[in-house]
Amino acid sequence: MSAEVLWRPVRELGELLRSRKVRAVELAELYLDRLERIGPRYNAVVTVMRDHALGQARRADAEIASGRWRGPLHGIPYGAKDLLATAGAPTTWGAAPYREQHFDFDATVIRKLEVAGAVLCAKLAMIELAGGMGYRQPNASFTGPCINPWAPDAWSGGSSSGSGAAVASGLVPFAIGSETWGSILSPAGYCGLAGLRPTYGRVSRHGAMALCWTLDKLGPLALTADDCGLVLSAIAGPDPADPTASDRVYRYDAAERRSFRFGVLRDATDGCEEAVVKNFQRSLETLRTMGSVEEVTLPDLPWEQTTRIILQVEAASAFEDLIESGGITGLTAPEVHFIPYARDTIRATTRWWRRAA
Amino acid sequence: MADTPDPETEVLFEIIRQRYAARLTAEQLDELRKIIDGQVKAARALRAVRLTNADEPSQRFEPLTLPSPEGGRGGGLA
Numbered sequence: 080m081s082a083e084v085l086w087r088p089v090r091e092l093g094e095l096l097r098s099r100k101v102r103a104v105e106l107a108e109l110y111l112d113r114l115e116r117i118g119p120r121y122n123a124v125v126t127v128m129r130d131h132a133l134g135q136a137r138r139a140d141a142e143i144a145s146g147r148w149r150g151p152l153h154g155i156p157y158g159a160k161d162l163l164a165t166a167g168a169p170t171t172w173g174a175a176p177y178r179e180q181h182f183d184f185d186a187t188v189i190r191k192l193e194v195a196g197a198v199l200c201a202k203l204a205m206i207e208l209a210g211g212m213g214y215r216q217p218n219a220s221f222t223g224p225c226i227n228p229w230a231p232d233a234w235s236g237g238s239s240s241g242s243g244a245a246v247a248s249g250l251v252p253f254a255i256g257s258e259t260w261g262s263i264l265s266p267a268g269y270c271g272l273a274g275l276r277p278t279y280g281r282v283s284r285h286g287a288m289a290l291c292w293t294l295d296k297l298g299p300l301a302l303t304a305d306d307c308g309l310v311l312s313a314i315a316g317p318d319p320a321d322p323t324a325s326d327r328v329y330r331y332d333a334a335e336r337r338s339f340r341f342g343v344l345r346d347a348t349d350g351c352e353e354a355v356v357k358n359f360q361r362s363l364e365t366l367r368t369m370g371s372v373e374e375v376t377l378p379d380l381p382w383e384q385t386t387r388i389i390l391q392v393e394a395a396s397a398f399e400d401l402i403e404s405g406g407i408t409g410l411t412a413p414e415v416h417f418i419p420y421a422r423d424t425i426r427a428t429t430r431w432w433r434r435a436a
Numbered sequence: 437m438a439d440t441p442d443p444e445t446e447v448l449f450e451i452i453r454q455r456y457a458a459r460l461t462a463e464q465l466d467e468l469r470k471i472i473d474g475q476v477k478a479a480r481a482l483r484a485v486r487l488t489n490a491d492e493p494s495q496r497f498e499p500l501t502l503p504s505p506e507g508g509r510g511g512g513l514a
Contacts (some may be wrong), residue, residue, distance in 0.1 A: 319450055380485055384478035391475075417464040420456050421471040425449035425479070 084109065085249040087308040090333075092252055093151035096143060098120025103143070103154030106138035107198050110156040114201050114250045121235070122223040123244040125161045126168045127201040129212045132156065135198040143195070151309050153196030159249040160242050161202040162209060162288035163189055163297075175186035175221040176401065176409040186295055187313045187321065188255055193312040203254055204241030209262060211290040211394035212407060213416035219412035227269055234268030242300045243270040253310055257287060259294045260390055267300050274300045275307035279327040282311070283318030291393040292323075294386070301381040305333050339370030343375065388425060395422035400409075445473040 084092060084101065093411025095101040111129050118124035139154035148175045164170050164182035171177050187197060204222040206214055217224035217234040225240030227233040228248035235244040239256030246254050256263040256322035267274025275298045282297045289295065308331040315329035341364065348356045366372050401407055402419045410416065447468045457465065 381478070381481040384481045388475070388478060388482070408459075417456075417460055417468060418471060420452050420460075421468050421475060423455065424451055425475055426473050 082109070085113075086302060087252075088152055089155055089252050089301060089309055092155055093153065093309075096139070096154040096168040097148050099143065103136040104133060104258075105196060106154065107132045107156050107200060109250055110200055113248075114245070116159075116244070117248060118250055121226040121228060121244040121248055121250075122220075123204050123225055123235070123248065123250060124158075124201050125173070125204050125222055125386045128165075128168050128199055129201040131167045132198050135193070138197065144258055149194075149196035150313075152192065152313055154198060155196075155253070156198045156251050157192065157201060157310075158201040158203040158242065158245050158254040159186075159189060160205050160239050160254070160256050161194055162205060162257055163250070163255065164286035164299070165199065165202065165239045170202070171221070171286075172206035172208055173220045173222070174410055178221065182286070184286065186424065187283040187318045187324075189286070191283075191314045192255075192310075192317070195403060196312070198250060201245070201373055203239075203245050203251075204213055204264075206238035207410050207412065208398065209257060209259060209288065209290045209396075210238040211259070211390070211398065212410065212412075213391075213418040214412045215414050216412065218266050218417070219410075221411050228273060234269065234399055236269030237260040239266045239300065242268060243272060244276075246272050246300050246302065252301055253306055255310075256288075256300050258296045258298065263296075263298050263300060265389075268376035270300075270301065272300050272335055273307050274298070274305070275302045275311055277311060277315065278325075279313050280323050281329060282325075283314075283316070283321040283324040285320035285324075289397045291390045293389050293393060293395070301429075308333060331413070337370075337419045339366075341366045341370055341372045342375040343372055345374050361404070362383060388435070391422050392425050395419060396423075442473055442476060443471065445476050446475065448472050 084095065084106065085402070089177045092106065093408055096103055096106070097124060103427070108386060109130055114124055114127045142149065143153060159165070161171050161173055163186040164184060166183055166185055169178065170180055170182055203224050204220055207221065217237065225235040225237070225244050227235045228244055239262050242254035242256040245251050247270035256266065256274070258264065263276045277296050277298045279296055284295055284297060285300070287295065287297055299307045301307050301310060312329065312331040317326045318324040349358050352396060363372050365417040408416045451470050452468055452472065453465065
């Protein structure tokens, strides 16, 4: 198959598959080959799921040929951050102590994407334990620091590091990441991608590594915002296995013309480099073509301190056994061999301070 | 001149030293003292925002209720 299909949006690939100009097996083989051949260059991949992917792709081809088209994701390859449980491959959470961890079920997001006909090709690299132990530099995963395809001497962002690098380097058309504090938007920004951090509760977290019950979200990274909308449509919705998943219906219609109101924090670019400020201003000009842009301020409350404390204590609770046992010394980043101990001193009255959250 | 140690930081740091010093180097302990000091200051910023007795948490506590025998919710507490 010609490499011309690389970097085409999901919507276009889906149309090629639906019209049978491209076969799902051919598409899967193209991306599997890149995952195996180019993935190591970026430290972007943990496990390539060749047999699993080709099985799903063959099924997609058969269904499409018989007239049973499931929708725009049918036959589309993708990768999942390696904190989503998959029955057919290890789920390492990016951390050496969990390299051999296996689950006998698929996370709800994986299951929903299978229902949509998408083809899971790989588990993608991530910062160990999604960064919840307090890493301070990119070499914080047993797969090594994830390389930015746009600048080999730069990081791809994190903690969904492999999800960003893999989409940007054409290893998969889209990927699933997770965000507790910036872990979808950071790699999307660093790698020049669209990242969609859904509203809390929009996407079930069943089968995803728990880092911070109050803040964890799952969402897509892709080449376009439209692609992110298509993926979110497939993965959003209620789930009896996750009581925090919202019952509210999510519908994405690209043709719908909505009138947006964008709020921009007054001091959003304070302290930023000049080039960053210029790019930010250009992005606002783009937003103004879609709706109104208004400067806003938030009430003067300690937002960052509040969020940080919630994250630190919940992550310490989620990995209490690993911390108490000293198992954190098995992690890659040397700074996280001791930083988590400090969280023992965050007192309960502070832990439950939620008013400003 | 070095800053005067914060008494609250020192008390909390002592807990960590008692629990984990055997696993840690002097440099790591010193770094932990700085991290704890940051946590103490962050907690003070939170406590500086005054709340009244009537201020609810952002996340309300909702007891889990089991389905009643006839279906629907409200059958009992779990």
